[in-house]
Amino acid sequence: MSTSTQPRRRMGRSPKPEDGPRARFSQLLPYLAEHRPILAVVIVLSILGAAASLAQPLLVSQVITVVQAGNPLGTLVGALVALVIVSGLISGFQHYLLQRTGTAVVLSARRQLVRRMLRLPIREFDVRRTGDLVSRVGSDTTLLYAVITQGLVDAIGGSLVFFGALIAMLIIDPVLLGLTVAVIAVSVVTVVLISGRVRTASRKQQEKVGDLAASVERSLGAIRTVRASNATDREIEAIELDARGAFDMGVRVAKISALVVPIAGIALQVSLLVVLGVGGFRVADGSITIANLISFILFLFMMIMPLGQAFGALNSVNQALGALGRIQEIIDLPVETQFDADIARTAAPTVAADGIALEFDDVHFAYAGTPVDDADVPAGGPMASGVLHGVSFAARQGQRTALVGPSGAGKSTMLALIERFYDPTSGTVRLGGTDLKSLDRETLRSQIGYVEQDAPVLAGTIRQNLLLASPDATDAQCVEVLHAVNLGEVLDRNDAGLDAAVGEDGVMLSGGERQRLAIARALLAAPPILLLDESTSSLDGLNEQMLREAIDAVAENRTLIVIAHRLSTVVDSDQIVVLEHGRVVGVGTHSELVVSTPLYKDLAKHQLLV
Template identity: 50%
Template sequence: MSDVRAPENTTDAGLRQLWPYVREHRGALVVVAVLSLVTAGTALAQPLLVNRVISAVQDARPTGALSLLLVVILVAGAVLGAVQSFLLQRTAEGVVLSTRRTLAERLLRLPVVEHDQRRTGDLMSRIGSDTTLLRAVVTSGLVDIASSLVVVVGAAIAMALVDVVLLGVTLLAVAVGALVIALASRRVRALSRLTQAKVGAMTAAVERSLSAVRTIRASGATDREVDGVVGAATEAYTVGVRTARLQALISPAATIATQGSFLAVLGIGGARVASGALTVGALVSFVLYLFLLVLPLARLAQSWTQLQTGLGALGRIEEIRLLPEEDNGDVAVSTPRVLGAPALELRGVDFDHDDGTPVLRGVSLRIPAGTRTALVGPSGAGKSTVLALVERFYDVTGGAVLVDGVDVRAWTRAELRAGLGYVEQDSPVLAGTLRENLALAAPGTSEGQQLAVLDQVNLRALVSRSPLGLDAQVGEEGVLLSGGERQRLAIARTLLARPRLMLLDEPTASLDARNEQALRAAVDAAAADGRTLLVVAHRLSTVIHSDQIVVLDDGRVVAAGTHAELLVSSPLYGELARSQLLA
């Protein structure tokens, strides 16, 4: 199944949803908050000291001590502000790191059906760009807004003590800008969330094209794919412009509030000084408090906008974090294997897709331990689905799948899969080295064991053709290997783990005659070693020597027996044999 959709985000996140991400950094945030309060205090003390210095100058009193104290407070405030900024940024980076760790763990543990329904590129954007935007929630949401409010409230109180009339003039000018900012900010979070969704769709389009670039080039579809990516990018651009248009209203509103209040205070304050209602020192201190009021207000407006953007991204992150992980199962069975039970048994298995489309109906089969069974049938008959149900990538809709006589739902998934070896139809190879791919399911194996299994599948030449040996790179998705080499490497990886039950989905699909013979010898050796094999196959070499062959058609078992028996008893098998050179 492929990535078919990028679900729209339905999670609306607030600051309360941020707590799980910042909980482990609460100590650093407390220190930042304390430093923020101290820094705000030093800023609020400076206009008061300036007023006293001016008054002392007017009264011909000494100003040395006051001036020194003013300088000390100024320097202390700057130093503490720098320390606070560093701690805050470091904490924000720590929150981003822990969020990415949480998301990575969740993404890799999601049920397979979630990966079936979501586009890989969209999931990648959530762990990339969305977590980066989360930084704004920490810096702007938790501290900048709080510290700005402290300064604003403190400055307003000090201004009221200096001159209530000028404070009223200031608040009137500020209110105009605040109203515009409030109205504009209401839509910023929703548009930011939509922007990130569009970026996720664009990333998914790029990932889709890059993962199949050779097919696209060979099909002459490059221009169409470029158009698709550009179309997705254009949608992200359109929503981004709408967001920018709203954010653009905030800057002039803040400017109006700042410049308007400043001009009003200078005009009215100058008149009050001339009338004797206000001293020069008081007016200077009021103007300084004015800057302490309006500059944090402007920063508050910007921080609020950034906060809405970050919360939009947090909503997309929360959507994934709240998805349930693949259930590992309840308490493991204490004595899981039933003596004498078949290695694998399906009892009346039904399976439907999420949309209700039936895939399997009443499928029953028994595979004794140490035997080889082949599943054959037309395309879409449900053969690969049987293997997926054994691995518990999906759970049956009805009936039961039993391994060693125990329902697979009674095992933990980890314990179940530890005894299974699964080779997918497209034989995925991970970017990295030969050694890393071989050790994926068997990390404790030695180099000798790895070389021996490569010999089994006729891949020893891969080691000798590079001076790096087992540390040779295989490329993204194994692009440096041929199709047959990728398939054999995937099988070697499975053989190295020495599972009791091997599930092989079209193991010889990409092999030439020579390598098919080598692989058949490896599979024969695995079967002779006491393993049980369930193979989805078409080729004679895989089917003819099976202990039993099960024929599936339209999700049902229509025949079972040996190759010779089925040629006589099953018209469908005979047709498959003739069309696929099985006879």
């Protein structure tokens, strides 16, 4: 039975603001700033490419004039061919640089997001779904790629060509330009009005993708339970429902985007018809030459093409801003260590002058329903019910303290407070006489080994799991601690030894083996304080005895806080703290509590020390 009063991760939706997080274009700039040198080269190439493109209609006009006059072309054709080749080479190199930079921006965003995500306060993981967080690292960051590969090149190179063509057209024929600009202005206004809807729809689409990822992660994480419960079809239906939601939002984005795409084409067609019609009359009355009209039409194409690209780029940027809002939502959250910014990183004392290692002094704690300042009142899952009321006791160095009580009494919550996953609502938890709030979390946790209830085994190898808390441990030390917890047979049954894979969530190990591997990980670090939350719950009698001997071997001069569910674990403890409904109802040895505390006597009688 579970002893934890910590809030369990909910299987429903994580809370979201009604309108979702919004991102501004200025928030994209930091992602681009670190790639300034390459972007500077891209800008130079854009200028050269624009110049090469703009020169081509001028050469075409000269070719037509020369042909009309019956003069030899000379080097004009060669120059025109050279311009086309140079323009193509510039475009290709620019494309490579942008693709590379876009990939680098995605990498930077993912690194920043992961660094922030893994340092968030534990309370954030109580209310957020793992799959949704994974989706932000994966699909949301990918949309930033389009900002570089489409938005940037079209914004820079396209604008240069656009304004260059505009100036050339003004010089050739202001009347035709005025008519063209009137048509284009209508299309620009239309696109601007539509673009805001694209951003909103894209953000909602990414949220739906996050819901889908969370549903898949939930079902795959419990696939054996799902199969054993004959719930496969129901889970498939639930996932397909989320997939349909993502599809529907994708279709909505496609519909809105579809309004943008043809606008440039329509603008080009209408402009071309206007230029051909009006231009024909102006050629006929001698206002312009046929060569100028052809040049004007070529410049018209050169102006409309980047305009169409710009419309597409605006669409891509708005989709990226929708995803960036979800990324920034996580990045803007305070990390756990920010609450320790004013704490000097000094060696944590592990024992006070009076020999007390750990002390709870009138500690009150409750998992709040809404997030608040972690420095004052910690926030947890809104569905949590576990609380502590005035808990006080002291654990001396080198002694074993057992926490016992009914499920929901607050035992696991006390270990979470020692680890500073949360801080007390009021009262004080001390390590070596020092308030834990005055110690930064990393320094504190370096002094503590923690084997949580249902301790996870990370996908990877046995070695990687063992080195998680002791990265400098030798192979010999790893083998020794595995034998100490009776896991030597795991090494023997696989030729890979320490490099044997354990599978996702340790699926290639039995439940007891996973528990022992987690304990071996803590024993290998050999910290001054060891917290064990139901560490023998999955073990049979023989393995429990061997594990107790291993713990006893490393427990000398170390402080142990043990949540126990078996009488055999409790009776040898130097001190037993009995909890009920978050309150201490008895403290003493086994023989003392059997006499003084009815609850303990009843628990011991029925072996219900859970």
